[in-house]
Amino acid sequence: MAHVELSISEAFPTPGASSLQPGPTGFDNADGSGGVDGFTRWSETVSTAAEPCLLIDRDTVISAVSSSGCQLLGLGSPISVLGRPLLGSDLRLLDFTAARGDLTEQDVERIPPLLALHSGRLARGLLRVRCPADDDQADATVDAISTPVLTDGLVAGSLTFFSEV
Numbered sequence: 377m378a379h380v381e382l383s384i385s386e387a388f389p390t391p392g393a394s395s396l397q398p399g400p401t402g403f404d405n406a407d408g409s410g411g412v413d414g415f416t417r418w419s420e421t422v423s424t425a426a427e428p429c430l431l432i433d434r435d436t437v438i439s440a441v442s443s444s445g446c447q448l449l450g451l452g453s454p455i456s457v458l459g460r461p462l463l464g465s466d467l468r469l470l471d472f473t474a475a476r477g478d479l480t481e482q483d484v485e486r487i488p489p490l491l492a493l494h495s496g497r498l499a500r501g502l503l504r505v506r507c508p509a510d511d512d513q514a515d516a517t518v519d520a521i522s523t524p525v526l527t528d529g530l531v532a533g534s535l536t537f538f539s540e541v
Contacts, residue, residue: 415439415525415532423454428518428538432489434531436462448518448538449505462489470504470515492522492534499523502541517541 415433422431422440428448431440438461441454451457451466469479469487484490491499499522506515522536 413527413532415527418525418533418535422535428540430462430489430536430538431525431533432462432493432536433533434493436490436493438462439533445538448516448540450516468506470506472502472504476504476506476515488520488522489534489536492524492536493531496524496531 415431418431419440422429422442422445425442426444427442428445429442430438430445430449433439437459438457441451441457443454446452446454446457449467457466463484469484470476471479471483479487485494486501487503488499488501491497491501499520501520503518503520504515505518517540519539519541520536522534524531525533525535
């Protein structure tokens with residue numbers, strides 16, 4: 377069995393660097409020079425990642441998704457789902473019963489991306505998803521590992537990595 381370790385830490389500012397402050401174009405340094413917060417950096421990383429991954433913001437809106445993540449979850453293209461709510465996208469979550477029914481609202485709240493977002497802690501679990509574009513395609517079972525993404529010590533979203541089981 378594979379062993380996965382995930383560690384995320386804040387970058388330490390260099391001596392003389394000022395802290396980031398909200399500005400008209402995102403986050404700017406206090407001296408007016410441009411800066412980027414951690415959430416934006418993760419968004420850029422996820423967008424270009426080869427691995428299946430997804431970044432949602434605190435309102436559960438899809439901020440970034442990799443092409444392989446879209447393919448694995450049956451979401452179409454990354455451009456088509458950006459800015460859409462995770463649960464309002466074409467993502468169809470199924471239970472693990474023989475009937476393969478839709479997850480209940482109570483079960484949906486416990487999927488790793490949402491659990492990490494609401495608890496502020498790492499979350500892991502299996503998901504069964506159905507690709508909406510092709511009902512004849514077999515359901516996919518994926519292992520999801522999620523971590524909260526912090527900005528200024530507050531949960532700004534969650535980052536999830538997927539692996540097909």
